[in-house]
Structure formats: structure tokens, C-alpha cells
């Protein structure tokens with residue numbers, strides 16, 4: 001059962017791509033992999049104002065992730081709280097996870113030669129902090145939501 | 151062990167407060183100061199880590215050995231370079247006097263040592279970048295209130311209606327201000343946005359006017375007329391605090407809403423709707439008078455009208471309106487000491503003519519571009535040396551080729567900066583300043599409704615042989631025999647000296663990174679409001695007494711902007727949230743986000759020229775040209791083309807930015823002397839360029 005979700009309040013998001021850099025610097029990533037992505041539809045006029053909305057995508061942390069069973073090194077794991085993450089010690093960089101993920105979410109870190117993907121900043125979350133992208137979002141548009149069972 | 155350092159960001163000139171985590175001498179985390187920004191930071195702010203790690207910046211003092219701009223540098227020690235600069239300066243001062251030295255910077259809270267250095271030498275020629283930025287707004291503000299543009303702050307968060315004329319504040323981004331705008335919108339406020347193209351700020355607008363380029367003044371005239379006609383203004387406020395209303399009302403009479411709508415190419419009905427909204431929302435309406443408004447020949451007048459619209463709303467010193475920026479005195483506290491205050495005023499007149507030849511301008515930093523003329527004519531006296539501290543005139547001002555011609559008359563050009571600027575590359579000496587995470591700065595007051603004292607604190611040791619500005623100027627001053635004005639050796643000495651009158655110590659800053667001078671916003675009592683205006687009449691002047699005395703019409707009849715000839719366009723430029731001007735273009739992580747700029751061109755015009763989205767196009771003006779990819783869109787006015795400023799850099803040691811994209815300032819040929827005669831701002835959008843599909847596009851496909 002997934003416990004967490006990142007929610008984007010698109011009314012506040014200004015498409016500044018800050019979250020992407022917040023994420024990269026938190027994980028000391030080199031140029032290349034970007035673990036979350038801000039995108040938007042082409043502009044369309046709505047009541048005289050050309051509009052679009054921004055959307056945020058990182059990893060879906062699938063209920064039944066295909067990236068986990070395909071990993072030959074047991075590096076891709078899903079925690080009890082639903083977070084899908086790469087154990088950097090075990091990863092051999094074969095990128096089978098990327099091939100099998102419907103959205104090619106896992107990426108190769110060219111410096112370490114290992115797969116890297118959004119892990120909801122689990123080290124921060126375990127310390128009671130919010131993920132980097134959420135903590136530092138320029139406009140507080142991103143929210144880290146803890147799902148409750150109903 | 152990680153420790154926290156509170157400091158100020160240095161990736162753009164906003165200088166957001168930050169909290170930095172340092173572990174084993176390495177920065178591991180930067181976030182917006184939780185006490186002010188609740189962690190929020192922009193992309194540039196985080197990319198400060200990449201700046202720190204980047205090797206493509208000057209790593210030690212450099213002295214030019216080849217011709218100017220040839221890039222043959224000799225790396226030397228600080229001892230050698232400081233002696234070298236001091237000896238040269240001594241010679242120059244002996245021959246041509248201290249007045250032949252100019253020092254420019256990009257303004258901001260930490261320029262005291264730089265200003266003090268020049269003043270101590272005895273030169274009046276301190277200047278800055280502002281004629282390519284906010285001079286028009288500043289002069290407009292002075293002519294209305296007798297107060298400078300930073301003397302009034304905008305309480306955006308609590309306003310009901312924010313009106314922005316090309317002030318793209320969600321891309322030319324201040325993190326705190328952006329949050330205020332979004333909070334205001336969340337609370338149901340309105341945002342009216344006026345521009346020649348759609349921007350991210352415009353996306354959030356409740357009303358959008360896409361106007362013909364150069365018609366802002368027309369729109370403001372129509373708005374004033376509409377407001378007066380509808381009686382949607384604060385009559386009591388106007389009659390109590392201002393003069394000249396009747397003249398204004400008579401003057402705008404012919405500039406009706408229908409006229410303005412036609413001139414600007416917008417719908418009259420929408421403009422009427424806007425005026426109705428003002429009636430509902432006032433006095434909590436803010437017309438932003440502009441920030442970077444060095445654009446058109448009548449930008450001063452457009453900005454002045456925006457100030458007047460604020461007055462008509464009666465929005466001064468109220469929640470949700472404009473609030474006077476308060477200093478230490480307003481909070482019943484003693485202010486800090488600054489180095490410049492203890493130095494005798496130079497007696498020479500300024501070489502840019504400001505204050506004696508051009509009496510209509512505020513003396514302050516004068517007008518940089520006017521020095522270029524003096525460099526070439528030696529009138530009123532010869533100029534021999536230029537220091538630019540954190541300022542890149544070759545990127546910031548138009549027509550770098552023309553600038554270089556003037557610079558060639560100088561004997562000594564020094565760049566003090568953290569990165570290789572275009573100017574630095576053309577200089578004789580580069581004194582590399584440590585980047586903001588590697589340096590301390592003095593203490594400064596941040597005036598506002600709730601003023602505070604701020605400082606910048608070094609987080610880590612410099613990676614290279616670079617130094618902080620306060621040290622560089624103190625060392626130079628000592629060598630030039632004016633060290634007595636710099637009563638410090640260490641930053642701790644400087645802080646203690648600055649703080650002495652306040653009774654505070656630097657320890658008071660450590661908890662939060664700043665010291666509040668008031669617990670809550672300070673608002674003046676209504677009876678005090680009558681005494682705040684520093685105009686000749688002591689009132690808000692709808693017709694400026696000072697300008698009238700200078701023989702300048704305050705109420706200037708409107709002149710329609712020229713239409714670009716067939717195949718040509720007005721070149722306009724702007725900002726993005728992921729870069730600040732030219733100086734972050736080479737940052738590895740920001741370059742990854744935005745490696746180059748594009749040329750926005752209107753779809754219909756593009757079709758006429760056979761240009762498709764993504765095509766390479768040649769853009770040219772008077773013998774200068776550049777190549778750039780076209781972005782074909784409906785959302786820009788057909789008379790304009792647009793690109794992000796700062797690209798097209800030519801410093802080979804910046805491998806990522808080198809020749810990436812197009813530089814708008816190089817295409818602004820002839821605009822260096824094109825100045826708003828009343829506002830002093832440059833007219834950077836008064837140039838036309840020709841756009842053609844480039845021969846660089848593939849002509850055939852050889853591969854299958």
C-alpha cells in the first residue's frame with residue numbers, strides 16, 4: 001500500500017523548474033539525469049487569456065512496479081511504505097528497469113554508472129523531512145501528501 | 151557533523167535569504183531561509199552548488215598580456231596584481247587626477263566598500279547599470295512624489311488587484327514577491343497583465359492585454375481618462391495630498407478608452423471592464439510602476455502615469471497598497487555606519503554631466519552611458535580608467551562594439567567579478583571575487599515596511615585564489631594612501647565598526663541570519679502622510695514643478711511608435727526564471743535546463759516569411775547579425791520578435807555558454823546614445839531587426 005504522494009497545485013506552479021534542480025542538487029547528480037519533470041500543454045486562449053497548466057512527474061511508485069522484479073541484482077526495491085528505490089550498492093547499471101518501466105523513469109547516472117530514480121527522498125523522509133523538491137518549491141506549489149486509509 | 155550558515159543568495163540580484171548546510175567544508179544543501187521564505191528557493195538558488203563546483207571561472211588574479219579581448223592572461227598572485235593596479239592608478243591620478251577614474255557596479259546592499267574606495271580617491275564618477283534598468287521608473291517616482299523608486303514598497307499579498315505592465319515578475323523572479331502574488335490570487339485577488347507577448351506571469355492573469363509594442367504610454371493615458379471619467383478614484387486623497395489634478399484631467403480628456411484600445415490594438419470593452427474592476431477594488435489596487443523599464447522613448451512617461459494611477463487609487467500607506475519603506479529611524483533605532491559617510495565629498499563635477507549639465511537627473515549614480523561620450527571627447531575632462539565591480543556593461547548596455555571603441559581610450563580597465571564577464575574578458579586586469587558561498591559581506595539595511603539588517607556570511611573556504619570585495623577595496627585603498635577610510639583588517643572588524651552605534655553585535659545575526667528592526671509592519675499615522683513628499687511643493691505633483699522649471703512638459707502629448715518596415719520587427723527581450731541576465735548562462739545545471747534562447751515570432755508573420763517553428767533564422771541590424779532558432783507562436787504581437795537576454799556570450803573559457811544563442815544587445819546597434827531624455831533610461835526596444843529564414847537550414851536530406 002502506497003503511503004505517499006507528491007501533489008502539484010498547478011494554480012501556484014510557475015513552471016520555474018526549480019524542483020528539478022532542487023532534486024538534482026540534493027542527490028549531487030551530474031548533468032544528464034533529471035528525476036522529476038515539469039511540463040505543460042501548448043497555450044490556449046481561455047476567456048481572452050492564453051493559458052496552460054503545468055504538471056509534475058517524478059516516479060509513480062507503482063502499486064505493482066515492473067521495474068522491481070526485472071532487476072537482476074535485487075537493487076530495485078519497493079519498501080513497505082510503497083517507496084520504490086534503487087539500492088546504489090547493489091545496482092549494476094544494466095538499466096533493465098528503465099526498459100521495462102512504461103515511462104522509462106529510471107535513468108543512468110553517468111558518473112556512478114548506476115540507475116537513479118525518484119525515491120521520494122527517502123533519507124529525508126525517514127528523518128521526518130519533506131522531499132527536496134517539495135521543501136524548496138519556489139512557490140510552495142508542491143505538497144508531500146501522506147495517504148490515509150479510509 | 152553538519153552546521154547551518156544563514157546567508158544571502160548571490161545567483162541573482164534579488165539576494166534571497168538562504169540557509170546553507172555545510173558538512174566537512176562542503177556545502178550539502180541550500181534552501182530559502184525558513185524564517186522568511188519557508189525553504190522556498192528558485193532553480194538558480196539551488197544551482198549555486200554547481201557554480202561553486204564549476205572550474206570555468208577565474209581562479210586567480212589575471213593580468214592581460216595580449217591585446218584587449220585576445221584572452222592571453224597571465225595568472226599572478228594578489229600581492230603582484232594589487233601592486234600592479236595601484237602603480238598604474240597612481241600614475242593615472244598623477245597625470246589626470248583622481249577624477250579620471252570611474253567605478254561602476256550593479257548596485258545593491260553591499261557596494262559600500264566599492265563606493266568608499268572611489269570617494270576616498272577623490273573621484274565623483276561613481277555609476278551603475280541603472281540606465282539599462284530602473285532609471286526611468288526612479289525619475290518618474292521622483293517627479294511625482296519626490297521619493298525614489300525604492301522608497302515605496304508594494305504590499306502585493308494583501309492587495310485586491312495587481313496591474314503589471316510588462317513586469318514579468320513570475321519569471322524575472324523574486325521568490326518572496328512571487329509567493330505574495332500567488333497568495334493574493336489564492337485569496338481571490340485579480341491580476342491584470344499587459345505585454346506584447348504572453349509570459350508565465352500572464353498565464354496567471356485574470357485579464358490580459360496584448361498590446362502593440364511601444365504603446366504602454368497610450369494605454370496608461372486611456373486608463374487615467376477612464377478612471378477619472380468613471381469617478382473611480384479617491385477624490386479626497388487626491389485633493390488633500392496632490393496638486394495638478396485639474397491639469398491632468400484636462401490633458402487626458404482626448405485620450406479616451408476607445409482611442410487607447412484602438413492605439414494599443416485591444417478591445418475597448420475589456421478596458422471598460424477593467425475600469426469597472428478598479429472601481430470595486432480600490433484603494434487596494436497596485437499599479438506596478440515597472441522595474442526594468444529602459445525600453446521606449448516614452449517609458450518615463452508611461453511609468454509616471456502608473457505612479458499617477460496609484461495616486462488616483464489613493465493606495466499610499468495602506469494595507470494592500472504602497473507602503474513607505476522605513477529605515478532604522480522610523481523604528482526609533484540607530485542605524486549602522488557606512489564607510490562612505492566618513493569620507494569628504496569630491497569637489498569635481500561629474501564627467502557624465504549629471505548634476506551640472508544635466509540638472510534634471512538625480513545625481514546619485516549618474517548615467518553610465520554618458521561616460522562613453524566623455525571617454526572619446528575628453529570633455530569636460532579626460533577619463534583614463536574604469537573599474538567594474540560585478541557589472542558587465544558589454545552585456546547590460548547596447549552595442550558592445552561601440553562601447554569597445556570608447557573603452558579603447560582608457561589606460562586601465564579592471565573587472566572585479568566572480569565570473570568571466572564579457573567586460574572582464576576585454577579588461578586589462580581581472581580581480582576574481584570569491585563566489586557568494588565563499589565570501590562574507592558587510593552589513594546592510596533592507597528598508598521596507600518591516601526593515602531589517604542583513605549580511606552575507608561565508609559558508610565555505612574559497613576553492614581558488616579569490617578574495618571578497620571588502621578585502622580587495624581595502625587593500626587597494628591602503629596602497630593608494632587612503633587606507634585610513636577603511637578602519638578594518640578582517641570582516642569581524644568591519645561588522646563591529648558598522649554595528650557600533652546600534653548596540654548590536656554580530657552574534658545577534660546568527661540565530662536567523664538577520665535582525666528585525668520592527669516586530670510588525672510600520673505604518674505612518676494618517677496625519678503624518680501630508681509631510682512625506684519631497685517634491686518642491688511638498689505634495690504629490692501630477693504636474694512636476696521641477697520638470698516645468700527645466701522646460702520639460704510633464705504632460706506630454708502622445709506620439710505613436712513607428713511601425714517596423716516590411717520584413718522587419720521590433721526586437722524586445724526579457725528574462726527567464728532559470729537565468730539572471732548574462733551571468734548564470736554558463737552554470738552547468740542551468741545550462742542543462744536552458745542551453746540556448748529562441749526567437750519568438752508571430753505565426754502569421756512567420757508564414758509570410760516561410761519560417762516554420764524550429765527553423766534557423768538570420769536576425770540582422772545594421773551590419774550585425776546572428777543566427778537563432780525560431781519559435782513560431784500566436785502569442786506575440788506581429789510587430790515584435792523576442793528573445794531571452796544574456797545569451798550569445800563570447801568568452802571561450804565558458805565552454806557551455808560560448809556562442810550559445812543570440813545576444814540581443816549586439817543587435818541594438820546605435821542605441822547606446824538613445825536615451826529617454828527625461829528619464830535617463832536607455833531605449834533598448836527602439837531598434838528594428840530583419841528576420842529571414844537562414845541558409846543554415848538543411849537544404850536536402852542526403853541520408854535516407
Ligand code: SF4
Pocket residue numbers: 008012013014015016017018019020038054056136137138139140141142
Ligand atoms: S519549483 Fe514549484 S513552482 Fe517551480 S516548477 Fe517546480 S513545482 Fe512549479
Ligand code: SF4
Pocket residue numbers: 059060061062065066067068084100101102103104105106117
Ligand atoms: S520506475 Fe516506472 S515502473 Fe518503477 S515504480 Fe516508477 S513508474 Fe513504476
Ligand code: SF4
Pocket residue numbers: 022023024026035036058117118119120121131132133134
Ligand atoms: S521526491 Fe526527491 S527524488 Fe523524487 S523528484 Fe522530488 S526531490 Fe527528486
Ligand code: SF4
Pocket residue numbers: 159160161162163164165166191192193194195196323324325
Ligand atoms: S531569486 Fe533565486 S537566484 Fe535570485 S536571489 Fe532568490 S533564490 Fe537566488
